[in-house]
Amino acid sequence: xxxxxxxxxxxxxxxTGLTLAYELALAGVETLVLEKLTERxxxxxxxxxxxxxxxxxxxxxxLEPMLRRAMPRGPVGGHFAMLPVSLDNTVWDTRFxxxxxxxxxxxxxxxxERATALGARIRRGAAVTSIEADDDGVTVTADGxxxxxxxxxxxxxxxxGRSAVRKMLGMPFPGRSGTYLAVLADVRLSSVxxxxxxxxxxxxxxxxxxxxxxAMLVPLRDDRYRLTYGYYGSEERPEATxxxxxxxxEIAAALRAVxxxxxxxxxxxxxxxxxxxxxxVERYRAGRVLFAGDAAHIHPPLGGQGLNLxxxxxxxxxxxxxxTLQGRAPAGLLDSYHAERHPVxxxxxxxxxxxxxxxxxxxxxEDVMALREIVTxxxxxxxxxxxxxxxxxxxxxxxxxxxxxxxxxGQRVPDAELVTASGPARLSSLFGPGHAVLLDLGxxxxxxxxxxxxxxxxxxxxxxxxxxxxxxxxPDGYVCWAADDAAACREGVLxxxxxxxxx
Numbered sequence: 001x002x003x004x005x006x007x008x009x010x011x012x013x014x015x016t017g018l019t020l021a022y023e024l025a026l027a028g029v030e031t032l033v034l035e036k037l038t039e040r041x042x043x044x045x046x047x048x049x050x051x052x053x054x055x056x057x058x059x060x061x062x063l064e065p066m067l068r069r070a071m072p073r074g075p076v077g078g079h080f081a082m083l084p085v086s087l088d089n090t091v092w093d094t095r096f097x098x099x100x101x102x103x104x105x106x107x108x109x110x111x112x113e114r115a116t117a118l119g120a121r122i123r124r125g126a127a128v129t130s131i132e133a134d135d136d137g138v139t140v141t142a143d144g145x146x147x148x149x150x151x152x153x154x155x156x157x158x159x160x161g162r163s164a165v166r167k168m169l170g171m172p173f174p175g176r177s178g179t180y181l182a183v184l185a186d187v188r189l190s191s192v193x194x195x196x197x198x199x200x201x202x203x204x205x206x207x208x209x210x211x212x213x214x215a216m217l218v219p220l221r222d223d224r225y226r227l228t229y230g231y232y233g234s235e236e237r238p239e240a241t242x243x244x245x246x247x248x249x250e251i252a253a254a255l256r257a258v259x260x261x262x263x264x265x266x267x268x269x270x271x272x273x274x275x276x277x278x279x280x281v282e283r284y285r286a287g288r289v290l291f292a293g294d295a296a297h298i299h300p301p302l303g304g305q306g307l308n309l310x311x312x313x314x315x316x317x318x319x320x321x322x323x324t325l326q327g328r329a330p331a332g333l334l335d336s337y338h339a340e341r342h343p344v345x346x347x348x349x350x351x352x353x354x355x356x357x358x359x360x361x362x363x364x365x366e367d368v369m370a371l372r373e374i375v376t377x378x379x380x381x382x383x384x385x386x387x388x389x390x391x392x393x394x395x396x397x398x399x400x401x402x403x404x405x406x407x408x409x410g411q412r413v414p415d416a417e418l419v420t421a422s423g424p425a426r427l428s429s430l431f432g433p434g435h436a437v438l439l440d441l442g443x444x445x446x447x448x449x450x451x452x453x454x455x456x457x458x459x460x461x462x463x464x465x466x467x468x469x470x471x472x473x474x475p476d477g478y479v480c481w482a483a484d485d486a487a488a489c490r491e492g493v494l495x496x497x498x499x500x501x502x503x
Contacts, residue, residue: 001141001146001147001149002146002148002149003148003149003150004032004148004149004151005150005151005152006030006031006032006121006150006151006152007024007029007030007031007153007325008024008030008031008032008153008154008155008156009031009032009033009150009152009154009155009156010031010032010033010034010155010156011033011034011128011140011155011156011157011158011159011163011165012033012034012035012157012158012159012160012293012295013033013034013035013037013108013122013124014104014108014160014293014294014310015104015107015108015111015293015307015310015311016292016293016310016311016313016314017033017158017292017293017314018033018108018111018112018115019111019310019311019314019315019318020156020158020314020318021111021112021115021120021122022060022062022111022114022118022120023060023314023315023318023319023322023434024120024318024321024322025115025118025119025120026060026318026433026434027318027319027322027326027434028322028326029321029322029325029326030119031115031119031120031121032120032121032123032150032152033115033120033122033123034123034126034128034140034142034148034150035122035123035124035125036125036126036127036128036142036159036164037124038124038125039124040105040109041270042103042105042269042270043103043104043105043184043269043270045104045184047071047101047102047103047104047107047226047307048099048100048101048304048307048308049063049099049101049308050078050099050304050305050308050392050393050394051089051092051094051096051097051098051099051393051394051395052094052308052312052393052394052395052397053307053308053311053312053394054096054100055094055095055096055395055412055428055477056311056312056315056476056477057311058095058096058415059431059432059476059477060431060432060434061432062110062111062114063096065110066100066106066107066110069106069110070101070102071101071102071103071200071220071221072200073098073101073200073201075097075098076099076201076202077089077097077098077202077389078098078099078303078304078389078392078393079202079203079204079303079392080351080355080358080379080388080391080392081302081303081354081355081358081359081372081375082203082204082207082302082355082358082359082361083358083372083375083376083379084202084205084376085204085376085379085380085385086202087379087385087388087389087392087393088385089393089395091382091385091386091389092386092389092390092393092395092396092414094393094395095415099304099393101200104307107307123142123148125144125145126142126143126148127142127143127144127164128140128141128142128159128164128165128168129141129142130168131155131165131168131289133155133287133289134288135287136288137152137288138153138154138155138288138289139151140152140155154288154289154290154321154325155288155289155290156289156290156291156292156317157289157290157291157292157295157296158292158295158310158314159295160293160294160295161295161298163291163294163295165289165291165295166291166295169286171282171283171286171291172281172282173279173280173281174279175277175279175280175298175349176277176278176279177275178275178276178277179276180230180275180276181230181240181242181273181274181275182229182230182273182274182276183228183246183250183251183254183271183272183273184226184227184228184271184273184274185227185228185246185251185268185269185270185271185272186220186224186226186268186269186270187224187225187226187227187251187255187265187266187267187268187269188223188224188265188266188267188268188269189223189225189255189263189264189265189266190223190264190265190266191262191263191264191266192259192262192263193259193260193261193262194262195208195258195259195260196217196225196259196263197217197218197219198219199219200218200219203216206218207361208258208259208361209258209361209363210257210258211257211258212231212232212257213229213230213231213232213254213257213258214229214230214232214258214361214362215228215229215230215254215255215258215259216229217258217259223266224269227251227254227255229258231254240273241273242274242275244273245271246268246272248267251265251268251271252264252265274301276300276356278298278299278300278349278352278353279297279298280296280297280298280342280345280346280349281295281297283342284296284337284338284342285334285335285337285338290317290321290337292310292313292314292317293309293310293313294306294310296313296341297309297345297349299348299349299352300352300353300355300356302352302355302356302359303351303352303355303392304392305348305352305392308394309344309345309348312341312344312394313341315476316337316340316476317337317341318434318475318476319434319474319475320333320334320336320337321334323454323501323502328452328453328502328503329502329503330498330499330500330501330502330503331503333500339400340399344397347391351391351392357371358375397412398410398411399478401480401500402499404480404481404500406479406481406482406483406484407467408468408479409479409480409481409482410478410479410480411478411479412477412478412479413466413467413471413473413477413479414427414464414466415427415428416462416463416464417462417463417464418458418460418461419460419461419462420458420459420460421459427439428477430456430458431473431475431477433456434475435454435455435456436454436456436472436474436475436497436501437455437456437458437472438451438457438458438470438471438472438473438493439458439460439466439470439471439472440458440459440460440469440470441461441466441468441469441470442469443459443469444469444470444485444486444488444489444490445457445459445470445489445493446489446490449493449494451497452497452501452502453502454475454501455497455501468482468483468484469483469484469485469486469489470483470489470493472493472496472497472500474500474501480496480500480501481496481497481500
């Protein structure tokens with residue numbers, strides 16, 4: 001068995017684990033990712049990048065290579081519970097008002113390429129078999145050819161909803177079990193009926209209910225489609241579990257039932273089952289082990305939230321863990337990961353549970369149909385639409401920053417155009433190194449200020465009103481302090497840095 005020492009070992013090479021690997025490697029942290037699969041699963045699942053996630057990827061220059069691969073879908077807004085009203089994200093002043101469609105495996109390819117270029121290591125075919133934590137670090141053992149024993153200062157479980165690490169450590173995962181099993185499959189159709197969507201659009205135009213089935217069929221490229229379906233009359237179906245293989249005959253029957261006899265299955269590229277289980281780990285940190293992505297929270301796959309929730313976990317955790325490892329973190333910084341992200345996921349579990357009720361398409365369920373009609377009307381009201389758009393896109397997210405009094409504290413700021421000493425720049429372009437940014441827009445920061453490492457001072461002008469004369473941004477792009485005048489800036493900026501960024 002091979003022995004490896006590293007600063008951080010990440011279990012799981014999905015979008016969450018690879019984003020975290022990138023963030024840590026960018027900060028100069030030695031990182032090893034263990035992935036049980038020998039090769040990446042080329043499945044479309046989880047392929048919606050929500051606007052706030054797009055903004056955060058843009059901070060690091062990761063979005064552009066993803067946009068080159070994106071599936072054509074036009075300026076289609078997001079949705080809530082598959083109701084037939086688009087969510088308008090333009091009111092949140094974002095450059096990315098529509099979700100971006102991209103197969104999950106292609107997102108992973110970009111993240112892995114960028115992470116390994118910075119020095120992160122990915123070891124595939126390494127299924128974790130044991131994990132032991134002590135006061136000084138973590139020892140992880142994984143099968144493989146050869147097996148490996150890893151000693152790290154910290155471990156992060158990003159190994160999915162059925163996390164092996166979470167189970168090995170006996171971490172409680174309270175919530176409720178799923179009420180149904182559904183199928184996700186990437187298929188090829190050799191013949192289609194008029195009921196099959198010809199182009200991708202708002203999700204309400206892609207869903208159907210017929211013959212006790214509900215289904216969603218999304219056109220990809222050429223003859224390829226992403227099919228999601230479930231069966232209402234489950235008592236008449238053979239028993240199946242999450243691990244029961246999905247046969248071609250089963251998929252073909254579902255297609256015929258919902259889209260007619262003219263719709264003929266040409267082939268299945270991959271398929272899997274999923275449920276609407278809702279659970280969340282009680283603590284995101286257990287000593288030297290942390291949890292992120294589906295290892296920390298699972299919920300019904302409504303509204304395209306899962307991948308985005310995990311990637312944003314990684315952006316929140318990465319800079320905090322790096323600062324802790326490098327001895328420059330203020331007291332309690334690493335614990336703030338749980339304090340900030342646990343409530344965010346709890347909110348997603350809450351609203352996806354509500355969506356599960358509203359998304360019931362059975363016409364004989366008169367109570368739900370009445371509720372759908374009322375909520376649809378409410379969504380046409382600007383205030384309701386804005387609220388739900390902010391919720392589903394992540395653009396409304398605001399963290400509680402201890403001791404911060406400015407109205408901007410804890411918020412994102414739109415990607416403004418700036419004029420700096422070196423020329424025009426967008427706000428997002430300042431975050432490429434992964435540092436905190438002190439943005440001086442009003443000449444408020446004293447000329448003789450001495451900032452610690454990992455905090456970049458940028459003096460600039462902006463045609464847009466960003467709400468303050470000086471703003472202190474965390475590496476993940478959220479404001480942790482702001483000032484409106486020179487006196488407040490002079491008195492508060494260094495204490496704010498010491499409290500929130502660098503001790």
